[in-house]
Amino acid sequence: MTEANKVPVLTIDGPSGSGKGTVGQLLAQRLGWHFLDSGALYRALGVAADRAQVDLGNKAALARLAMDMDIRFTLGTDGDCVDVMLNGEEVGNVLRTEESGRRASILAAIPDVRRALLQKQHSFRQLPGLVADGRDMGSTVFPDALLKIYLTASPEVRAARRYKQLKEKGFDVNLHRLLDEIRERDARDAEREASPLKPAHDACILDTSQLDISGVVEHVQGLLQQRRLR
Ligand code: C5P
Secondary structure, X not given: OOOHHXXXXXXXXXXXXXXXXXXXXXXXXXXXXXXXXXXXXXXXXXXXXXXXXXXXXXXXXXXXXXXXXXXXXXXXXXXXXEEEEEOOEEOHHHHOOHHHHHHHHHHOOOHHHHHHHHHHHHOXXXXXXXXXXXXXXXXXXXXOOOEEEEEEOOHHHHHHHHHHHHHHXXXXXXXXXXXXXXXXXXXXXXXXXXXXXOOOOOOEEEEOOOOOHHHHHHHHHHHHHHHHHO
């Protein structure tokens, strides 16, 4: 076992709006562990491509950009905000738009881009532990994670959550359009060949449609406690 493999990892995967970001951040804060928002890496690459005027069809240039980008996260003290610095510039708000999610899901289907981001994701694995949120954290990036969670919820519930979140952040959004965008992004993420969106074979699947965030956090923390006592 290498030094990095001794660091415990909790993976939380699932589609957009399943609650994985909020649940992951709260758990990271409670546990005092590091937090990886892997979706933000893909979103940030979309922004970096835009800034560098690299076309989303230019796979080789995108993979190079992915390798070179300098991205850092800082977890806010209230647990519900993460500052994201891309090449020295704070880009948190730019990353949260639906357009940035759409661009991210296009780049995320490129195998060389995924490979280029793999090492960056592994570098987040540091003591005392890591909570990693995304689509393929349990299936591909951290296959030896201590506990793998896959959160899901109906597209309607997820669209309503995203609507509320974006409204609260002051974005002008339309619920029907959000639902269409979520369905379109789910289909692209699930149908791609490279690391498609699906639960790892050993993941615990939790449908959060009828659950509130604190219920999910308590439940996952209980599961983690059991694993650590094994
Ligand atoms: O989680 P988030 O909505 O920020 O992710 C944006 C997009 O990035 C997803 O729709 C997906 O295409 C891609 N992604 C991915 N693998 C991850 C995290 C995100 O392919 N681990």
